[in-house]
Amino acid sequence: MALPLAQFRAHLRLGTGFSDDDVQDAVLESFLRAALATIEARTGKILIERDFSWELRQWRDGGEQPLPVAPVSLILSLTVRDRMDDPIPVEATSYKLIPDMQRPMVAATGTCLPSIPTGGAAEIRFTAGFGPGWAELPADLGQAVLLLAAHYYEHRAEAAPSGGPMPFGVSSLIDRYRTVRILGGGPGA
Structure with a gap:
């Protein structure tokens, strides 16, 4: 799965043009994967096909x-x-x-x-999935992934995960994609 490392670097406003630009790629990729998995779990939508x-x-x-x-x-x-x-x-x-x-x-x-x-x-x-690559993702879901991955990146030094609520900006972007379940998931739900 091709992840949008360049877009994520730009979103974080990380410097470019240095000989060690790719040093953090593995870390950035791990935060993107975690954000993708979280958004998929919260919405029930598969982002990348x-x-x-x-x-x-x-x-x-x-x-x-x-x-x-x-x-x-x-x-x-x-x-x-x-x-x-x-x-x-x-x-x-x-x-x-x-x-x-x-x-x-x-x-x-x-x-x-x-x-x-x-x-x-x-x-x-x-x-x-929405499509085979990042470009096919709805813009709001793509932005939610970048925001959540940035949140994970910015809080990476915390000793333990807070377990708190999802950041408001992310929640507001994904709310319309969440599946509302009624009737306890029975045949009529």
Whole structure:
């Protein structure tokens, strides 16, 4: 994953043109990765596109299954495994992706998704993220990552993490991307 080190250096107003410009790259990269992971965890949105594998033991609903993160651009495969862990590939024509920024789903093209045998599981492999690189990120999410990474950088000397709330500027930038869950996450949620 290509991280925006140059943008982060500029955001921090670090000097350039010195022979040791890249000395802090590993530190800067670690703060960017931590900020990306935090923003993704808080919003349920994957920022930089990558592939995921998700296993479940039963469908929430027989006709459609919400996916755990967004945005999802592609279902790579759906495989059901029996209790002996033998894979049973599912034809791609029997399911489809219902893209949604808050709650994407894999849905049956017929009446229901394939049954999961007792003691078995279903594995869904999918691609999620706003795009393959930093440039495809919405500007407000990119700014939130830079602000949070800068916060981590500025407070790196603290002996223990404060565990306090997220900086206000970051929270205000990501609030609209957070998923609101109602009804306890049941089928109607």
